[in-house]
Amino acid sequence: xxxxxxxxxxxxxxxxxxxxxxxxxxxxxxxxxxxxxxxxxxxxxxxxxxxxxxxxxxxxxxxxxxxxxxxxxxxxxxxxxxxxxxxxxxxxxxxxxxxxxxxxxxxxxxxxxxxxxxxxxxxxxxxxxxxxxxxxxxxxxxxxxxxxxxxxxxxxxxxxxxxxxxxxxxxxxxxxxxxxxxxxxxxxxxxxxxxxxxxxxxxxxxxxxxxxxxxxxxxxxxxxxxxxxxxxxxxxxxxxxxxxxxxxxxxxxxxx
Numbered sequence: 001x002x003x004x005x006x007x008x009x010x011x012x013x014x015x016x017x018x019x020x021x022x023x024x025x026x027x028x029x030x031x032x033x034x035x036x037x038x039x040x041x042x043x044x045x046x047x048x049x050x051x052x053x054x055x056x057x058x059x060x061x062x063x064x065x066x067x068x069x070x071x072x073x074x075x076x077x078x079x080x081x082x083x084x085x086x087x088x089x090x091x092x093x094x095x096x097x098x099x100x101x102x103x104x105x106x107x108x109x110x111x112x113x114x115x116x117x118x119x120x121x122x123x124x125x126x127x128x129x130x131x132x133x134x135x136x137x138x139x140x141x142x143x144x145x146x147x148x149x150x151x152x153x154x155x156x157x158x159x160x161x162x163x164x165x166x167x168x169x170x171x172x173x174x175x176x177x178x179x180x181x182x183x184x185x186x187x188x189x190x191x192x193x194x195x196x197x198x199x200x201x202x203x204x205x206x207x208x209x210x211x212x213x214x215x216x217x218x219x220x221x222x223x224x225x226x227x228x229x230x231x232x233x234x235x236x237x238x239x240x241x242x243x244x245x246x247x248x249x250x251x252x253x254x255x256x
Contacts, residue, residue, distance in 0.1 A: 002118050006089065007034035009129045011066045013085040016136055018078050020067045020230070030066035034058065059083070070228060089128045151182070151247045153234060154217035155191050162188055164220075164247035172199055172250060174212060174233045180250035181212060186236040188246050199235050210235040220253070229253050 008031040014020070015027075037058045040046070046054075063082050069075040151164040162184060172181035174197050181199050193213040201210050218229035232253050240246065 001035070002121060003038040004031045004035035005122060006125050007031040007062065009125050010082065010085045010089060011062070013088075013129055013132050014063070014078060014082045015067070016133060017081045017085065018067075018074075020078060026066050030062040033065060034062050070230070074228075085132070088132055089125055148222075148245075149249065150221040151184075151249070152217075152219040152221070153184070153189070153215050154219075155189075155193070155213070155215045158191070159217075160188055162246040163244060164249050165245055166251045167248040170248050170250045171252075172201060172210075172235065174199055177231070177233075179214075179231045179233050180252045181210075181233045181235045182218075182250060182253070183210065183235050183237050183240070183248040185240045185246040186238045189234070189236055197233065199233070201235075203239070210237055212236070220249075 008027060011027050011030055037054070040051070040054065059082060060079060063079050064075065067078060069078070149164045149166075151162045153160050153162065164182070167183075170181070170183060172183065173179060174181055176197065191213070195213065197212045197214075198209040199212045201208055212233040212235040214233050218232055218234075220227050220229055232250070240248075
């Protein structure tokens with residue numbers, strides 16, 4: 001159960017860093033696989049190379065199960081982010097071990113086990129998760145002040161190109177799928193989709209709703225390259241700021 005909890009937090013952190021929409025069922029199943037792998041401690045005399053390969057295979061399977069991918073590069077990046085998240089958690093736990101002068105209780109199959117209660121480990125992991133989420137939020141907000149993007153929206157046989165910037169005030173989500181929403185100038189989208197969702201929004205003029213649809217494809221281009229945006233909705237507004245920008249991005253759509 002302890003390994004399940006830690007794996008779940010690691011996958012949640014990976015989801016936030018990569019901006020991947022991890023379904024709860026998939027995250028739970030992937031966490032169960034990782035928890036089952038922890039039983040490897042009961043295998044005696046496992047060669048070092050076999051142990052390393054098994055760890056690698058387990059992590060690859062967990063990431064593949066937890067998230068869906070359209071490109072191999074997205075999958076590879078998510079695997080590296082998963083390892084990075086693991087280092088954050090491990091670093092905090094080891095720091096507490098040295099700070100409290102705790103000793104090792106077991107080393108088996110290259111896995112080190114510490115003399116720490118389950119409650120302490122869970123508390124450390126949860127603290128690492130909260131700190132990481134805070135760092136991600138600060139990173140997103142700093143990034144939003146520096147970059148102008150080009151957003152390509154594909155719907156049906158049409159593709160439109162829009163100038164966009166990350167708006168720290170855009171925290172809109174489609175209420176049913178909880179997908180992030182990009183607000184676009186209505187005059188730039190000549191489209192009447194069959195399936196419309198309405199997104200509640202609060203403005204200086206009071207509460208209202210914006211019609212939104214899920215495009216066939218979203219591509220965001222910046223100085224760092226191109227990125228395919230998954231599971232985001234386009235909300236159409238006729239009250240955009242008059243600054244030459246046609247789209248307001250939700251900062252939760254960007255990966256690291």
